Amino acid sequence: QATGVLHGRSVVITAGPTREAIDPVRYLSNYSSGKMGFALAAAAVKAGASVTLVAGPCQLATPAHVTRVDVVSALDMQQAVSEHIAHCDIFIGCAAVADFRPVQVAQQKMKKQQDHDHMAIELVKNPDILAWVATQSPTPFTVGFAAETNEVAKYARDKLERKGIQLIVANDVSDATIGFNSDNNAVTVYWPEGEKAFATSTKESLAENLVTLIAEHYKNFKKQ
Ligand code: C5P
Secondary structure, eight states: OOTTTTTTOEEEEEESBOOEEEETTEEEOOOOOSHHHHHHHHHHHHTTOEEEEEEOSOOOOOOTTEEEEEOOSHHHHHHHHHHHOTTOSEEEEOOBOOSEEESSOOSSOOOOOTTOSOOOOOEEEOOOHHHHHTTSSSOOEEEEEEEESSOHHHHHHHHHHHHTOSEEEEEETTSTTSSTTOSEEEEEEEETTEEEEEEEEEHHHHHHHHHHHHHHHHHTOOOO
């Protein structure tokens, strides 16, 4: 039971997809529902934390006692995170941030060019919000998510190290019964010296177990 384990702690969580505008009526995005991040926000509140949820576009009710900041694009999300990260103890990057955004956003609706069967949109990489938070000083205890389709452990451990974070929660998105839009999830959490697997359960129940694990690791974390 997670009750109280984050008493007095400040937690910032990102959730949901981001939308990257192409023109006034079109965007690039992904199928993230935001359910896992919202469940984590509710579980962190239940554990006594004060929680800011930076949410990309998603159709979910704000959990009780959560401060929600709605954003659209990855750049908006980074801006909102930077405004709320200063006094935060724990940062959980649960959002499915679009890796790229269009270089140019057309000010008018793009027209179909009748004589062209192909068109190209040039993309530029978005900032990695999680990796950026992990470079801030003082750095909060940072937790990331990794959605993988193969060699889950290898890629998750690689991200843990590359992004300089404390914990990574990996799920196998090749299994359609869990992850992304599903109500259930099964994950393995990795940290430099160990790992722990959580069997399939509802995102609510998983969120409570993850908050308990995060709180245990946070206790031994020295802020730098
Ligand atoms: O590298 P990858 O996108 O798989 O990493 C996933 C993790 O990094 C998630 O925790 C996600 O929220 C975070 N992330 C981020 N900003 C990005 C890309 C990913 O915060 N631009």
